[in-house]
Amino acid sequence: MLVFVTPHQFMDGICKKLDGKITGDVEAISLVKGMEVKKEGPCMISSLISKQLGINCCVLMGANIANEIAVEKFSEATVGYRGSREIADTWVQLFSTPYFMVTPVHDVEGVELCGTLKNVVAIAAGFVDGLEMGNNTKAAIMRIGLREMKALSKLLFPSVKDSTFFESCGVADVITTCLGGRNRRVAEAFAKSRGKRSFDELEAEMLQGQKLQGVSTAKEVYEVLKHCGWLEMFPLFSTVHQICTGRLQPEAIVQYRENKL
Ligand SMILES: NC(=O)c1ccc[n+]([C@@H]2O[C@H](COP(=O)([O-])OP(=O)(O)OC[C@H]3O[C@@H](n4cnc5c(N)ncnc54)[C@H](O)[C@@H]3O)[C@@H](O)[C@H]2O)c1
Ligand SMILES: O=P(O)(O)OC[C@H](O)CO
DSSP, X not given: OEEEOSOGGGHHHHHHHHTTTOOSSOEEEEOOXXXXXXXXXXXXXXXXXXXXXOOEEEEEESSOOHHHHHTTOOEEEEEEOOSOHHHHHHHHHHHOBTTEEEEEESOHHHHHHHHHHHHHHHHHHHXXXXXXXXXXXXXXXXXXXXXXXXXXXXXXXXXXXXXXXXXXXXXXXXHHHHXXXXXXXXXXXXXXXXXXXXXXXXXXXXXXXXXXXXXXXXXXXXXXXXXXXXXXXXXXXXXXXXXXXXXXOGGGGGOSOOOOO
């Protein structure tokens, strides 16, 4: 059983290194939050693993800030699977502990897109914190973000279920990452510097070698939206990328009209 958990930026290279080396009856699970954008469109990391290595791949996503789990504070997570429930039950059994409650959901794309897209929402929440806009604004950003997450997931994969957004991988992960995650923290510092310090510089200074997922995911999402002609339908997602790249000021995070999707 193979467990993948690295920053998503490295997964293409890792799969290329593993290509041809995996034989026998192998099952994989990805904890990686992110996507690759190929010429033919977005490719979720579990699909990349499945396609490049020829193996089935489930996902594990949820409201899971690592250092809280490390000290055994209670939390939940979601296993997303396709096909047979049997393998999902095996993963649930493997990961479950009295303080880590894992639920299987038959919606691998929905679960993985929740884990991926909420990192863009967390960047937006960090801008709100850095600008000291307050709790009402932050709640508004989280709500708009969740709505865009659901709308984009369903446009990309019509099979995605509404109920997935109420699992740990959905609304709960939006909340915990917007309150306590690294994406939020670094975006807060970016906004405090009024965009004068780059994300790369802040990441290197604040994360000691760890890699942010939200900034590159915002770029990948922007590319997908632009390619599909959907930019105006997703103002929060597109504004986050434009702020990250310096085309807009952090204040722009509340300066757009929400489109009714
Ligand atoms: N840390 C969290 O709280 C948390 C929680 C849930 C999910 N995730 C997700 O898990 C994934 C990994 O996050 P993380 O915080 O464990 O990341 P991390 O930066 O701590 O790196 C995890 C692993 O990736 C390896 N790695 C680093 N650079 C690499 C490279 N160039 N090539 C190959 N491997 C490399 C590291 O050696 C390490 O073992 C991300 O997609 C993240 O969103 C993280
Ligand atoms: O620390 P972050 O912002 O990468 O978020 C960590 C996890 O994805 C939360 O579930």
